[in-house]
Amino acid sequence: MPVPVVRDRRSALRAVFAWPRVVDRSRAVIRSAATTFFVLSFTLWLMPGVRSTDVLDTMGLVVLVAAVGAVLRPLLLAGVVALGGWGAMLLGVVAQIIVMVVALELDPSKRLSGWPTVGFAALLAVVCAAILDWMFDSGTEDTFVKEARRLMRGIRRRKARQAGGRLITLRRPAPGQEPGLLMVQLDGVSEPVLRWAVRAGNLPTIGRWLRAGTHTMRGWHTGLPSTTPASQAGILHGASQQIPGFRWYEKETGRLIVSNRPRDAAMIERRFSDGDGLLRDGGVSIGNAFSGDAVTRLLTVSHAALPGRSARGWAAFMASPFGFTRALVLGVGEVITELHQARLQRRRNLQPRVSRSGAFLALRPASMLLRDVNISLIAEQMARGAPAVYCDLVDYDEVAHHAGPARPESMRQLESLDRMLGVLERLAPEAGRRYRIVILSDHGQSQGATFRQRHGETLxxxxxxxxVPDRADAPAAPAEEPGAEPDFPATPVAPLLVVSSGNLALIYLTRFPERLDRSRIDREYPQLVSGLAKHPGIGLVVVDDDGPVAVGAAGSHRLADGTVEGVDPLLPYGPHARADLLRHQRAAHIGDLVLISSVDPVTDEVAAFEELVGSHGGLGGWQTDAMIVHPADWQITHGDLDGPDAVHRQLVEWLELLGVRKRPPAEDEVYLMAAPS
Incomplete structure (x- = not known):
């Protein structure tokens, strides 16, 4: 890529002193000075024992803060980059406070003295500045965009210098021309919810793309299980059948697997990764469950680690006054907002609802912080010119679990994600490539009162x-060979283990090393299958009975050949149910029994086996209705996109279309290359 060169001093001066540039910089300086003056005046007024609040002294302190920041911030940023990971986070938290502390210590008027007093005043000033900046922006992302642009231009200038080019540091680098693909996953957003929000005019960015005809939207069917790990295993690796649920039990090792635990996610990825994932050719994974065989893996669960020294976007976010400090302050606001919204639900007796206290109070601001970090990391990778980036944004999914998928607070999160897409669009001119954008989800969510709320007992x-067992002489689990050490530490488990993922449950008879058929289950627990099938909260039970059979309260459906006896238990679950269940039965580590909760025929609501008002994992409602928004000039060539593996194949084809993924040679080409000349 040619490097732009400023060939004479006159053109450089014109670039620096162009009227729009002067106006923008002057506005930024005035705003910064006004903010600092107000914050310092307010802080000093609050502090006990301050001898003077003279305006001239405070103006001098404003200048001093700017000078100290100009000297220390580059040094602090360098330190953050050098530390990487947790060191970056810890130093990033205190970076702005350090600048303020040094300025207050150097204040000639000496209105504050003593480290505790100065430190508290600095902390108060930084918090007030973050709140005031947010108020100035009126909920927009302008300041965030400006900081991201500064970061991206710096990265591209360094990249140009490393390539041997000459570049005046004050001039904007020209945008890249090579193609690239940016894939943003809006976790848990169903196609009906997104379409409704667009029609309501609540998503200006996506709505503008669709109305202008640059993009088009369609739904795709996730199949079973409708969970993030299964969908991302399919989308990123084409291996969704390796995952039977969000959680499952492995009889071979006696271990309960939870797919969002880093150690478990790493083990799962090792099983299906073949080096041919979606992001194999220099791609970047940000905030995902699995890596897609990406070269660069940032905040990816299967490679659990905070971004290292090379992730300048992480360091810049942590050290910036508009990064971590802003997100931390706004996170406190999110907690207050959550408490208010939960109280409104209780006062209005809104049903269905679940408790929104406890860990969720921490999850909500954490997801917002993660969103801002992820956008900073995407901006960095766009500046570096990564050929393909896949990032998962989880804000909507986390809130919808506890508030409901179409409730106002969930839609507010979706609107904030739309603003983030607008941020990425505004940052595109600073990117090292000409990026096309694909927006997709991994599943939807279905609403409903929980199983416990409906029936007064848990599953x-x-x-x-x-x-109630029929015999007392059931075999125990096989003993380990003498001296052998298991791959994973086994923990005692119940003879019947229930593992739930939304309104999907897997039941394991843990004393038996193999999967049991119905005759053996009936012999051990005669009431189990029939009792579960007749329970009003359970829509169907899938069991092996000379092949997989879905058993309901008044009939059964043989999945292999479609034979129905009595009332078909699959009718409430839509036209894909039989294929979904049959495919799920071929997944690894499936339970001896598979349960799906009942579906309300009027509202399409499901009853989650977990305490979630918005759930996914099984069948029923919108949880299997994912969406994809893609450039309108790209064709869908893989049918109805039935399942995440089909989405994987489609994305691979688009990457090959852009020329950023090398097409593997066909079998005849391999033969010709291997044949002797």
Whole structure:
């Protein structure tokens, strides 16, 4: 790529002193000075024992803060980059406070003295500045964009210098011309919810793309299980059948697997990664469950680590006054907002609803912080010119679990994600490539009162009621060979283990090393299958009975050939149910029994086996209705996109279309290359 060169001093001066540039810089300086003056005046007024609040002294302190910041911030940023990871986070938290502390210590008027007093005043000033900046922006992302642009231009200038080019540091680098693909996953957003929000005019960025005809939107069917790990295993690796649910039990090792635990996610990825993932050719994974065989993996669960020294976007976000400090202050506001919204639900007696206290109070601001970090990391990779980037934004999914997928607070999160897409669009001119954008989700969500709320008992308690054993001489689990060490530490588990993922549950008879068919289950627990199938909260039970059979309260459906006896239990779950269940039965580590909760025929609501008002994992409602928004001039060539593996194949084809993914040779080409000349 040619490097832009400023060939004479006159053109450089014109670039520096262009009227729009002068106006923008002057406005930024005036705003910064006014903010600092107000914050310092307010802070000094609050502090006990301050001898003077003279305006001239405060103006001098404003200048001193600017001078100290100009000297220290580059040094602090360098330190943050050098530390990487947790060191960057810790130093980033205190970077702005350090600048303020030094300025207050150097204040000639000496209105504050003593480290505790100066430190508290600095902390108060930084917090007030973050709040005031947010108020100035009126909820927009202008300041965030300006900081990201500064970061991206710096990265591209360094890249140009490393390439041997000459570049005047005050001039904007020309945008890249090579193509690239940016894939942003809006976690948990169903196609009906997104379409409704666009029609309501609540998503200006996506709505503008669709109305202008640059992009088009369509739904795709996730299949079973409708969870992030299964969908991302398919989208990123084409291996969704390796994952039977969000959680599952492995009889071979006696271990419960939870796919969002880093150690488990790493083990899962090792099983299906073949080096041919979606992001294999120099791609970047940000905030995902699995890496897609990316070269650069940032905040990816299967490679659990904070971004290292090379991730300048992480360091810049942590050290910036408009980065971590802003997100931390706004996170406190999110907690207050959450408490207010939960109280409104209780006062209005809004149903269905669940408790929104406890860990969720921490999850909500954490997801907002993660969103801002992810956007900073995307901006950095765009500046570096990464050929393909895939990032998962989880804000909507986290809130919808506890508030409901179409409730106002969930839609507010979706609107904030739309603003983030607008930020990426505004940053595109600073990118090292000409990026096309694909927006997609991994699943939807279905609403409903929980199983416990509807029936007064948990699924575990129901299973316990129906699990009176017929014999006392059932075999124990096989013993380990002498001296052998298991791959994973085994922990004691119940003879009947219930593992739930939304309104999907897997039941394991843990004493038996193999998967049992119905005759053996009936022999051990005669009431179990029939009792569960007749429970009003359970829509169907899938069991092996000379092939997989879905058993309901008044009939059964043989999945292999479609034979129905009595009332078909699959009718409430839509036209894909049989294929979904049959495919799920071929997944690794499937339970001895598979349960799906019942679906309300009027509202399409499901009853999650977990305490979530918005859930996904099983069948029923919108949880299997994912969406994809892609450039309108790109064709869908893989049918109805049935399942995440089909989405993987489509994205691979688009990457090949752009020329950023090398096409593997066909079998005949391999033969010709290997044949002797």
């Amino acid at each position: 575990d308690e129901v299973v316990e009621r129906f699990s």
